[in-house]
Amino acid sequence: MRSTLRICYAFLSAVSLWLVMAPVGPAVADDAPNRILIEYDPPKNPAHQPLYEMIKEHRVLEKLQKIFSPLKLLSDVTIKATGCDGHVNAWYARPTLTICYEYLEEIRRDMPAETTAEGVTPIDGEIGQLFFAVAHEMGHGAFDLFDTPIFGRQEDAADNFATYVMLQLGKSDARRLIGGAAYSYMKYLKQPTVTAPLKDFSDVHGSPQQRFFNLICLAYGADPVLFADVVEKKMLPEHRARGCKYEYGNVVWAFHELMIPHLDQGLAKEVMDKTWLPPENPVQGSGSRALQ
Numbered sequence: 001m002r003s004t005l006r007i008c009y010a011f012l013s014a015v016s017l018w019l020v021m022a023p024v025g026p027a028v029a030d031d032a033p034n035r036i037l038i039e040y041d042p043p044k045n046p047a048h049q050p051l052y053e054m055i056k057e058h059r060v061l062e063k064l065q066k067i068f069s070p071l072k073l074l075s076d077v078t079i080k081a082t083g084c085d086g087h088v089n090a091w092y093a094r095p096t097l098t099i100c101y102e103y104l105e106e107i108r109r110d111m112p113a114e115t116t117a118e119g120v121t122p123i124d125g126e127i128g129q130l131f132f133a134v135a136h137e138m139g140h141g142a143f144d145l146f147d148t149p150i151f152g153r154q155e156d157a158a159d160n161f162a163t164y165v166m167l168q169l170g171k172s173d174a175r176r177l178i179g180g181a182a183y184s185y186m187k188y189l190k191q192p193t194v195t196a197p198l199k200d201f202s203d204v205h206g207s208p209q210q211r212f213f214n215l216i217c218l219a220y221g222a223d224p225v226l227f228a229d230v231v232e233k234k235m236l237p238e239h240r241a242r243g244c245k246y247e248y249g250n251v252v253w254a255f256h257e258l259m260i261p262h263l264d265q266g267l268a269k270e271v272m273d274k275t276w277l278p279p280e281n282p283v284q285g286s287g288s289r290a291l292q
């Protein structure tokens with residue numbers, strides 16, 4: 001489901017928490033890691049051919065497959081890039097996580113032309129948006145396949161799942177991914193007053209503005225030093241910022257109670273120890289875009 005898109009593992013201390021809080025003894029029966037499959041559908045629209053070749057060349061789905069490999073899913077999930085007949089979308093519906101070429105095209109079109117005032121580079125804007133969307137959908141998949149109880153809207157929980165995963169990667173990757181994900185909402189923040197049709201408030205997703213503040217609040221709550229600028233630059237109001245460590249703590253607790261029993265600890269450590277993003281300013285023509 002889309003967001004602004006309408007589309008619909010913090011650092012060293014949390015890394016150790018992840019491992020320390022791993023359950024002792026046998027985990028869940030009949031599940032196993034590496035049940036994520038991938039599929040690049042040849043595009044139906046010839047205009048998507050370069051995009052198809054680019055993501056295949058950079059093994060984007062293989063990298064997403066690896067990042068989510070610690071989830072010991074109860075059945076296979078296929079991450080599929082495909083043409084969606086003009087629909088700009090990404091969604092999870094058992095057993096498939098679909099990413100439309102149209103959505104990838106929109107991300108590339110909307111990526112910043114140059115580094116933004118907030119420090120989001122074009123590459124970070126592109127990868128952060130894609131990663132947040134895929135991780136959000138993988139959250140839906142995890143909730144589905146692990147039968148996870150959720151208080152509140154699943155869309156908010158999926159955003160929190162995605163944000164938590166980004167924050168568990170190395171500091172540099174986490175910072176850049178959060179910036180890129182937040183970038184997708186920034187166009188909705190230009191005016192201090194927002195006018196919206198009443199029906200928008202009935203949507204299963206939060207508004208883009210709420211999703212932006214929730215995202216950066218969790219990031220600030222996870223690491224108020226790394227993300228100090230979100231308060232200093234007044235992107236996150238101080239009255240919200242004061243409680244963000246508690247908001248992040250709630251997500252940490254939920255993840256550890258509900259997801260840790262379904263994680264392969266060895267694979268999770270491999271994923272967290274690796275640097276996934278390419279250099280922020282690759283040499284022109286080096287072709288080092290997308291996840292490393």
Ligand SMILES: [Zn+2]
Nearest residue numbers: 001008155158
């Ligand atoms: Zn969703």
